[in-house]
Amino acid sequence: MSLPRETDILVIGAGPAGLAAATVLAPSARVLVLDRETSAGGIPRHCGHYPFGLREFRRLLKGPAYAQTLVRRAQAAGVHVATGVNVVSLLPGPRVAVTSNAGITEIDAKLVLLATGVRESSRAQRLIGGEKPGGVMSTGALQGLVYLEGRRPFRRPVILGTELVSFSAIMTCAHAGIRPVAMIEPDPRVTARWPAAVYPHLKGIPLHLSTVITSIEGRERVERVVIKGPKGESTIEADGVIVSGRFRPEATLLDGSDLIRDPATGGPVIDSFGRCSDPSYFAAGNLLRPVETAGWSWAEGVAVGQAMRAALAGRLPQGDTYEVKLIGEALDWVVPQRVTGPDAVAFDRLQLRVTRSVAGRLTVKVGGSEYASRRIDTRPERRITVPLPPRAGAVEIVLEEE
């Protein structure tokens, strides 16, 4: 099927966020969704476990069924979903360059939504030492092998990380008959709240807190993993390493574009309508920040889709936006990074995260005066939200640690 040269709304990424926005927009505009994978649905395509779909469809689904439901609903609403199409650059206009089996083409749109999701950071990014044998991979790669291809890359891996996705890794292993031999966490505490579904599978997997992997050994395949913790160095016999979590937005398209990137989130800078620094580009979903659930990303897609519908109809305010500033060394990032006036926005609250386990008082000010305050006791990767300011103005979020 050949790609149109032009459309009203172009959505990049057929995951929960992109498909949700597309479905909202389809009744009032021509909507084209592009995805570089050979099938649409985003990350949930290879999360072969519960729970997905409660917020969206009030049904408990596994990831692949959820992804299919999203795609079917979008198509039923009139969305054109094209797969096997890589967007390679974002141009003013807006216009995007893509490559598909037909080579390079360009597509013009009235508005573009970026919804390209996240990926996990690699062993290289974490500078994990040792050799480079096969069998060291992210949870995403493992899920793809297990759920999409019916394969098993190892039998006794070590899991690095205790984020939510690390528990998905355990469930993925259980599904494929893989027995993790250890869970390693550099922090003194487990990062995520343990989901109930994972308890039965945790039995017999030793958890090493305050521990790092110092070396991965083996030439062809992983043979051993050397760890260092409170009790010193020790060696674990293992044939694989799952390097899980530490997400990063898949924001490569921002490089070489005019859009401003937020170094703290790694995603684009947006305002409370989801507009990027070039207001013909919008963004939603996990591209905005590491990392949220599918349901949250979907809800963002719906909300930003509604804002885009208003923009198409010329009903989106063009006025000033104001910076949201973080004060407090443990505050990691905030989304949106800029706010508009208080009326009819896509993001109805500010979302933030901390870099480490902290407790203290979080105060939010607009134009210098406080409008909300509360005590927090939280860890990295945990969701924190504060209300939007009641009036227009520059916002400060202050964390005073106890």
Add this chain to the structure above:
Amino acid sequence: MPDQLSALSGRFDVTVVGAGVVGCAIARRFALSGARVAVIEKAVDILDGASKGNSAILHTGFDAPVGSLEQSCIASGYEEYLAIHSRLGLPLLRAGALVIAWTEEEEALLPTLMEQARQNGVSDIEALSEAAMRAHEPGLGPGARAAFRVPREYLIDPWSAPFAYLLQAIENGAEVLRGAEVISGRRDGDWSLETTRGTVRTGMVVNAAGLWGDRLDERLIGRSDFHIRPRKGQFIVYDKPASRLAAHILLPVPNKVTKGVVVCRTAFGNLLVGPTAEDQDDREHAVLMPETLEALKRRGAEILPRLKDHTVTAIYAGLRPATEFKDYCIKAHDGLNYITVGGIRSTGLSSALGIALHVEHLARLALTPRSAPAWPKVANISETCPRDWQTEGHGGVVCHCEMATRREILAAFEGPLPVRSLAGLKRRTRVTMGRCQGFFCTAELSRLTDGRFVRPMAERAE
């Protein structure tokens, strides 16, 4: 079949042991000269030794010891690469280098180094004041004091080049036996080499066994004139946007106490920081050390302060086949029809074609050069020329970070040297070598590579 799985039959004029960059270049030279050539490599794919990880700089040899064999091989190898690269489809990134002084002592050494360059025939160098240096490289950190510029230091694709040499050898009659280790040899006029995949009969043997060169000499001629002591080099590769931070190859002033760190772009559009120089006895394991990598990161950010805003794509380590001698150990052993090409430590990518000419000269075989040699072109995977994903019919992109297409991957399984390992596929197509390190494409690759690899990426879950 050119790539025999089981054995090589008949008699060869020359057998090259080792398919590193040096062995590939030597095989090409002899094949073009009309010899019947065999190449024996113990790994399942080529370039599995020292040639698997280097800085990919095509050196002029400006800083080589004056009058050394190394210098002359680099000079002639460099010249031949420039002459043949476009015919073989190989890239050339004309980056140029700056040799940068960061201390007063280093600054004082610059004139001597420039004089050495001139003596080595590299006369187009140019002294740069601090201001001139910063005009060339505005991103340099505050400590940089002065520099000189070596305009013809270039960057190339370290894997496609040797692959192209070997491919041209094959298309001119050479035969390659992979996954075969040379265990021993006998001479009765001709050589009979015993390998793990049968016997190979040959008139002459060329030892291009790199990190195992001394061991191979001991196995075949009972002694070795040198001893290999590998020198490890660790690297950090930064993501593509970092390549905009420096146009030149940023070289340190060589110093006896600490080996400086090089910062340079790659032909693939990344930025490289490294290598270290760490002597070790182990020939097999190139171990990455977190502390060393952290130190490289810190040094990188001193050289280019904005590097701290960039993300790491990959880490790797290579082993240089160093010996107790500074110069190359290349020798024709009288009366044995046996040439050792050893200790090609840290410049073999640049000098390989020159070494090949030198070895051909040493061999003194009476050969009739091929009148119309074949000139195969290899697929371009560098960012300096158009890529497959930019053309029609590529079948879709599989590796999204390095933009490797389905057509490129399937092509790597065809031809006379089909890849047989993931490592080999990486070197041929760049799959999984980008910023996500396989997050997105591992699953699909496992399917595309089914039945192609000696060791499959993942077994089927029953």
